Amino acid sequence: xxxxxxxxxxxxxxxxxxxxxxxxxxxxxxxxxxxxxxxxxxxxxxxxxxxxxxxxxxxxxxxxxxxxxxxxxxxxxxxxxxxxxxxxxxxxxxxxxxxxxxxxxxxxxxxxxxxxxxxxxxxxxxxxxxxxxxxxxxxxxxxxxxxxxxxxxxxxxxxxxxxxxxxxxxxxxxxxxxxxxxxxxxxxxxxxxxxxxxxxxxxxxxxxxxxxxxxxxxxxxxxxxxxxxxxxxxxxxxxxxxxxxxxxxxxxxxxxxxxxxxxxxxxxxxxxxxxxxxxxxxxxxxxxxxxxxxxxxxxxxxxxxxxxxxxxxxxxxxxxxxxxxxxxxxxxxxxxxxxxxxxxxxxxxxxxxxxxxxxxxxxxxxxxxxxxxxxxxxxxxxxxxxxxxxxxxxxxxxxxxxxxxxxxxxxxxxxxxxxxxxxxxxxxxxxxxxxxxxxxxxxxxxxxxxxxxxxxxxxxxxxxxxxxx
Amino acid sequence: xxxxxxxxxxxxxxxxxxxxxxxxxxxxxxxxxxxxxxxxxxxxxxxxxxxxxxxxxxxxxxxxxxxxxxxxxxxxxxxxxxxxxxxxxxxxxxxxxxxxxxxxxxxxxxxxxxxxxxxxxxxxxxxxxxxxxxxxxxxxxxxxxxxxxxxxxxxxxxxxxxxxxxxxxxxxxxxxxxxxxxxxxxxxxxxxxxxxxxxxxxxxxxxxxxxxxxxxxxxxxxxxxxxxxxxxxxxxxxxxxxxxxxxxxxxxxxxxxxxxxxxxxxxxxxxxxxxxxxxxxxxxxxxxxxxxxxxxxxxxxxxxxxxxxxxxxxxxxxxxxxxxxxxxxxxxxxxxxxxxxxxxxxxxxxxxxxxxxxxxxxxxxxxxxxxxxxxxxxxxxxxxxxxxxxxxxxxxxxxxxxxxxxxxxxxxxxxxxxxxxxxxxxxx
Numbered sequence: 025x026x027x028x029x030x031x032x033x034x035x036x037x038x039x040x041x042x043x044x045x046x047x048x049x050x051x052x053x054x055x056x057x058x059x060x061x062x063x064x065x066x067x068x069x070x071x072x073x074x075x076x077x078x079x080x081x082x083x084x085x086x087x088x089x090x091x092x093x094x095x096x097x098x099x100x101x102x103x104x105x106x107x108x109x110x111x112x113x114x115x116x117x118x119x120x121x122x123x124x125x126x127x128x129x130x131x132x133x134x135x136x137x138x139x140x141x142x143x144x145x146x147x148x149x150x151x152x153x154x155x156x157x158x159x160x161x162x163x164x165x166x167x168x169x170x171x172x173x174x175x176x177x178x179x180x181x182x183x184x185x186x187x188x189x190x191x192x193x194x195x196x197x198x199x200x201x202x203x204x205x206x207x208x209x210x211x212x213x214x215x216x217x218x219x220x221x222x223x224x225x226x227x228x229x230x231x232x233x234x235x236x237x238x239x240x241x242x243x244x245x246x247x248x249x250x251x252x253x254x255x256x257x258x259x260x261x262x263x264x265x266x267x268x269x270x271x272x273x274x275x276x277x278x279x280x281x282x283x284x285x286x287x288x289x290x291x292x293x294x295x296x297x298x299x300x301x302x303x304x305x306x307x308x309x310x311x312x313x314x315x316x317x318x319x320x321x322x323x324x325x326x327x328x329x330x331x332x333x334x335x336x337x338x339x340x341x342x343x344x345x346x347x348x349x350x351x352x353x354x355x356x357x358x359x360x361x362x363x364x365x366x367x368x369x370x371x372x373x374x375x376x377x378x379x380x381x382x383x384x385x386x387x388x389x390x391x392x393x394x395x396x397x398x399x400x401x402x403x404x405x406x407x408x409x410x411x412x413x414x415x416x417x418x419x420x421x422x423x424x425x426x427x428x429x430x431x432x433x434x435x436x437x438x439x440x441x442x443x444x445x446x447x448x449x450x451x452x453x454x455x456x457x458x459x460x461x462x463x464x465x466x467x468x469x470x471x472x473x474x475x476x477x478x479x480x481x482x483x484x485x486x487x488x489x490x491x492x493x
Numbered sequence: 494x495x496x497x498x499x500x501x502x503x504x505x506x507x508x509x510x511x512x513x514x515x516x517x518x519x520x521x522x523x524x525x526x527x528x529x530x531x532x533x534x535x536x537x538x539x540x541x542x543x544x545x546x547x548x549x550x551x552x553x554x555x556x557x558x559x560x561x562x563x564x565x566x567x568x569x570x571x572x573x574x575x576x577x578x579x580x581x582x583x584x585x586x587x588x589x590x591x592x593x594x595x596x597x598x599x600x601x602x603x604x605x606x607x608x609x610x611x612x613x614x615x616x617x618x619x620x621x622x623x624x625x626x627x628x629x630x631x632x633x634x635x636x637x638x639x640x641x642x643x644x645x646x647x648x649x650x651x652x653x654x655x656x657x658x659x660x661x662x663x664x665x666x667x668x669x670x671x672x673x674x675x676x677x678x679x680x681x682x683x684x685x686x687x688x689x690x691x692x693x694x695x696x697x698x699x700x701x702x703x704x705x706x707x708x709x710x711x712x713x714x715x716x717x718x719x720x721x722x723x724x725x726x727x728x729x730x731x732x733x734x735x736x737x738x739x740x741x742x743x744x745x746x747x748x749x750x751x752x753x754x755x756x757x758x759x760x761x762x763x764x765x766x767x768x769x770x771x772x773x774x775x776x777x778x779x780x781x782x783x784x785x786x787x788x789x790x791x792x793x794x795x796x797x798x799x800x801x802x803x804x805x806x807x808x809x810x811x812x813x814x815x816x817x818x819x820x821x822x823x824x825x826x827x828x829x830x831x832x833x834x835x836x837x838x839x840x841x842x843x844x845x846x847x848x849x850x851x852x853x854x855x856x857x858x859x860x861x862x863x864x865x866x867x868x869x870x871x872x873x874x875x876x877x878x879x880x881x882x883x884x885x886x887x888x889x890x891x892x893x894x895x896x897x898x899x900x901x902x903x904x905x906x907x908x909x910x911x912x913x914x915x916x917x918x919x920x921x
Contacts, residue, residue, distance in 0.1 A: 030583035031576075034514040041508070070570050211500035214507050226600075230621065426687045432605040432618050459499075466503045473507060474593075475600055482597035484584035487532040487779040 025067040026186075027217075027272040028225050030480055036064065037276075044280060045205070053203045054173045057181070057280065064182040065146070072144035075114055080176045082110060083154045084169065087161045091168035094161075104162040108155050115151045118143055123349050146186040148346060150179050152311055157193045159315055166194045174200040183276035187269045189287040189307035192314075196282060203281035213278030215466075218473045220271025225476040227440045228265035231257040234430045234437070239399050244408035244417035250425060251412035257433070259395050260440035263291065266305070285310075292391065292444045295383035296375055297363040300391055308346070312339050336368060337361040347398070356397040363390060517588040525586055531778055531826045537581040540569075598781040615683035619780035627782050628683060633727045634776035634784055638684055639677040639692040639908070641699075649700050651915035657705050658921040659902075663890060667751040667901040671744050672697065672911040673713045673732065673860055676725070681718040700912040711747045713740045726787045729774020731830050734764060734790045737863035744868060744905065752851065752901065755871050761792040767816055770829060778826045789829050791816075796870055802842040810835045811866075834862035839884045841877040843869035851900040854893050856880060856919055858906040872901070880910075880917040889920045 025032045040060045044053060066073045086107040093100040120126045121134045122143040135141060157178065160166045169175040178196050238246070238254020246254075270287040277284045287307050294300035301309050320335040337358070344357015367375070375383050396413075400406055411417045425431040442448065455461035518539070525538035550566030553559070569575040587593065601620040609617040619625040619634055626635050639645075660668060676682055680694040697712065704710060713736070715721050724736035732740075738761055745758045771786035791813065801810040812832045815821060821832055831837075837859055843866055853872040855865060858879055869875035876897050878885045893899050902919070904911055 029580060030514075030587065031580055034511060034583065034587075038508065038511040038515060041511075067576055068573075070573070207497060207500045207504065211503050214504060218507075230604075233621075421689045424687070426614075426684070427689075429618060429624075431612075432601075432608045432621065435604050435607045463499065466499065470503075470506055470510070473510065475596060477510075478593040478596040479600065481584050481587050481590055482594040484581065484587075484590075485532065485594045486534065487775070488534070 025064050027269065027276070028221055028476070028480060030477075031067070032064075033477070033480075036060075036067075041279065048204075050200075050202045051173075053281075054171075054177055054200065057177050057203070058173060061177065061180040061182040061185060065180065065185060068145050068186075072147070075144065075147075076150060076180060079111060079114075079150065079154060080172075080179050083107070083157060083179065084172050084175045086110075086158060087168035087175070088170070090158060090161050094164065100162050104158055107158050111151050111154045111158075114144075115147050118147065119349055125350060149185060149188050149190060152190050152308075153179050153193075155315065156190070156311060160193060166197065169193070169197075181277070181282070183273040183280070183282070184284055187266070187273065188305075189270060189273065189285050190311050191284060191307065195285065199282040205279065205281040209281065210279050213275040213280075215275070215469055216278065217272050217275030218469045218476075220268040220273075220275060221476045222472050223264040223268030223271065223443065225479050226472075227436055227443065228261045228268060229479075230433050230436050231261035231264070231440060234258075234433050235261050235399065237428045237430055239409075241423055242400075242402070242405045242408075244411045245420050246412045246417055246423045247419040248413060248415040248417070250419075250423060250428075251409060251417070253425060253430070253434075253437070255392055255395060255413065256441070257437055258399050259292070259392055260437060260444060262395070262398075263288070263444055264440050290444065290446055292388055293384060293446075294387040294391070295380060296367055296372060296387055297360055297390055298367050298372065300387055301360070301364070308343070312342060316342060332368060333365040336364045340364060350401055351403050352397050352401050355403065356394055359394055359397060514583075514588045518586065521586075525582075529585075530822075530824050531591060533778070533828060536585040537578060538586060539582040540575055540578045542575075595781055602782070614687070619776075619782040623780040625776050625780045625782070626684070627780070627784065631782075631784060633722055634780060634782055635682070636675075636677050636730055636776070638682045638688060639696070640688070640690045641692040641695040642690045645692075645696055645913070646699060648913050648915060649696060650703070652912050652918055653700070653703050653705070655915055655918040655921065656708050659890065659919070660705055660707060662921050663894075666890075666894070666899065667709075669709045669711075669744075669747050669751070669901070669903045669905075670911050671711050671713070671740070671747060671903065671905045673740065673905075673907045674715050675730070675907045676715065676721050678908050679715045679721070681715055681721060683718065696908060696912070704912075709747055709750060711743050713743065726772065726774050726830075728772065728777035728784050728787050729830055730776060731774070731860060732863070733787075734792050734863055737860075738764075738792055741864045741867050744864075744903070745871075748868075748871065748901070748903070752871070754849075756847065756849070759794050759796060759867050759870060761794050763793045764790050765793065766790045767821075767829075767833075770816075770821065771825075772829045773826045774830060775828065778828075789816075789833060791833065794867060796866065797845055797847065799846075799866065799870065800844045801866075802844065803838050804840050805842075810838075810841060830859070830862075837862075837879055839878070839882045841865075843872075843875040843877070845870055845873060847873060849873050852876070852898050853901045853903060854878065854890075854897065854899045856902065856904045856906075856910070858910045860906050860910075868903070874898075880919065886917065886920075893919075 025036060027033075040056070043056050044060075047053070062073060062077075065076060069076075086103070090100040090103055090107070093103060117131075117134070118141070120128070121131045121141055157166075157169075157175070161168045169178070174197075175193075177200055178191075178193050181196070184191060235254055235258035238250060239258065267288040274284045274286070285307055287305060289303040289306065291300050291304040294303055317335055317339045320338060321332065324332065324335065338361075340357045340361030341354065342357070343360070344354040347353040347356070363371075375386065378386070393410075396406060396409055400409060408417065412419075425434075452465065455465045523541075526536055527538060528534075529536050546566045550562045553562035553565060563571065584590075598620050605618055605620070614629070616626040616628045616635065619627040624637050626637065627633065628635070656668070656670075659666075674694075674697060678692045678694070678696055682691065682693070685691040685693045701710070715724070724739075725732050742758065745755070749755050767789045770789050772789045773786050776782075777784055777786070801808055803810055811834060812821070813834075816829075816833050821827070821829065835841075847870075849872060851872050853869065853875040855861060855868065855875055855877045856879075857865070857877060858881075861868075861877065865875070865877050869877075874897065876893070876899070878893075880886045890899075890902070904919075910917060
């Protein structure tokens with residue numbers, strides 16, 4: 025079930041909100057929350073929900089074993105490692121089995137046995153939550169959760185189940201113990217949810233049409249203007265889509281009495297690639313920083329095997345793998361890894377001497393180049409697209425914004441670009457401070473919510489010219 | 494207003510919006526809206542879940558009969574078909590669905606207008622995904638333009654080969670082709686300049702240059718964009734009665750060349766309109782663009798008596814009499830072209846008690862409905878078929894000749910009927 029879907033908005037969500045607020049006791053709320061999360065996940069993954077349940081049970085038990093072993097003065101490192109491997113196994117196996125390029129006997133056998141096999145929604149998010157929990161227990165940063173319900177809610181919490189943000193158990197522990205809501209939380213959560221819905225439904229989904237059409241051309245038969253239009257549309261689409269979803273998740277969580285971490289901080293205003301990765305999908309990068317980069321750094325200091333640069337490369341390679349195990353994603357990760365290595369070696373120091381504007385241009389250009397790798401799966405098509413971007417394509421005139429019928433989305437691209445800067449946020453914050461403008465803002469949000477609903481409903485409208493056939 | 498009150502009001506408003514559809518669905522108690530006149534189709538309704546089936550399913554699981562349990566209850570959830578149906582039904586049974594769709598379309602229009610405000614384009618998209626355009630003055634809706642490239646040339650070549658074969662294999666049959674040049678294929682499509690592969694009249698030129706010389710052909714030509722506006726509906730892809738009557742004259746002349754003793758041409762005594770009827774055609778339905786509605790005109794033509802059979806059954810095919818008596822739907826987007834002239838059918842037969850022994854097979858589309866009975870009056874029996882119906886497209890011409898004693902074949906319609914699409918060509 026997706027947040028912008030009508031089933032979520034008009035069936036699931038109001039029912040959950042009513043049931044959740046019928047009683048304020050933590051136990052009751054945790055039960056409702058878990059039931060809601062399971063229904064939410066089962067709706068999209070009626071089979072893999074059992075995998076989720078199994079992993080919840082396993083991690084609950086594993087956490088307690090690790091804790092006990094540590095408490096007894098033993099070293100639970102091996103147990104933690106095995107438990108992490110158990111969590112990663114389904115993720116890696118299913119990722120590989122659902123990627124056609126991998127032709128291993130085991131994977132082929134899986135595909136033959138289960139012809140409808142597909143990659144489960146949200147598996148990497150609940151797997152990472154579990155890993156984070158186990159490592160933190162082993163490190164002694166948290167105690168193992170004895171209450172199965174709370175751990176289940178940590179792993180399966182429906183607002184973050186499918187697309188994050190990835191949270192650490194200690195960040196949710198207090199809220200899980202006593203999920204409290206007040207009117208401000210619900211109102212602000214609703215507002216945040218509507219903002220996210222707007223980003224997703226009005227901007228991202230429409231710009232996806234532009235990006236898909238331009239990148240779908242798979243060649244250099246386009247003028248530079250069209251190539252840039254497609255690339256910018258994709259850059260804005262992916263940001264509005266993902267940050268919109270995060271806004272909805274944070275808003276929903278807030279309505280239920282939870283505070284989820286921010287995931288984006290105007291990434292297109294970054295001044296370097298390192299800065300970009302501090303602003304883009306922050307919870308994932310925090311996860312990698314905490315659970316991969318930092319342990320590698322500690323190992324480097326102890327063992328002197330690794331350099332910081334190689335650790336950076338490893339982290340970005342993993343980032344690439346996490347997005348997909350096709351060559352384009354791996355190279356995309358490697359690309360950012362190499363730039364990060366250069367920046368940490370010398371480029372970063374040079375950059376700081378440049379005017380801020382130039383630093384931003386530098387970062388944005390490299391980010392946009394990265395999106396080409398990300399969007400075009402077939403590496404052989406990268407060259408022609410870059411040729412088109414620099415005006416060295418061979419435009420026949422057949423592919424233009426008019427012939428592709430995408431010119432009409434241009435105002436939404438401009439709106440998305442502005443929304444990618446802090447301008448709207450600043451206006452929003454200022455308007456919130458004033459009583460009158462705050463009311464106007466709320467009225468606007470109600471209107472925008474109606475519009476988003478209308479746009480979603482209109483997707484079902486199918487009138488045909490030749491309806492008799 | 495205190496922040497507390499403001500928050501409360503905001504929550505109540507949003508919550509009212511969120512809960513209203515659910516209350517609406519529950520209050521329907523299974524009485525769903527099943528038909529959409531606007532979309533001319535059946536709507537998806539919420540699937541029913543039977544507690545009895547669930548119990549049986551559970552029982553089968555308990556008995557270890559998993560496959561049976563799946564069939565009885567669980568498979569539809571596991572395959573996701575149940576969820577997909579609920580998702581669709583939530584949209585199609587939504588409270589105030591059409592006003593919401595109209596709101597979404599106005600959002601589309603606002604974005605499109607701002608995108609094209611500073612551009613010189615004479616037409617722009619009517620909505621994001623209708624595939625239709627509207628002229629700059631907002632007067633006329635129009636279909637997307639047709640392209641002409643190698644693939645189209647090949648399609649026309651195939652159709653030409655089809656005509657050559659028909660002419661060679663049926664030397665005793667009189668063949669005629671009457672093409673209606675519609676806007677998307679014409680030189681007057683407002684956006685031709687922006688599309689290097691726009692048809693722009695090229696497909697017709699190509700066909701005329703390569704068609705068999707002995708194929709009797711005439712064309713209903715457009716002479717300007719204003720001509721298009723005069724002859725076709727603003728909100729529907731079809732032509733109006735005035736254009737149809739012009740075409741009737743041309744077709745009559747075409748027939749007369751091979752049918753010298755054809756009965757005299759019928760003449761329209763008057764052209765009248767259905768008072769009070771505002772026609773929002775198929776393009777208006779599809780785009781929901783607020784274009785001035787069309788008027789529905791009809792011709793008073795003195796005709797000999799005739800019988801109409803639909804799929805072999807005697808039928809009052811046309812809705813004309815009802816319309817003239819004021820009996821017609823007042824729904825805003827009702828399909829009056831179909832309502833007045835009759836629905837597309839697999840086989841329509843017009844039978845006239847005249848002296849001629851010539852029988853006509855009319856291979857056509859919905860465009861012919863306005864004048865097919867006038868053309869039929871010159872033959873003993875006329876059989877109107879549309880090859881988009883599978884029942885017709887799988888038949889060979891010889892079968893029609895054998896079944897209906899056909900002497901003449903008229904292929905009549907827009908380019909996809911007359912010179913494109915070998916699939917929609919009659920099989921030799």
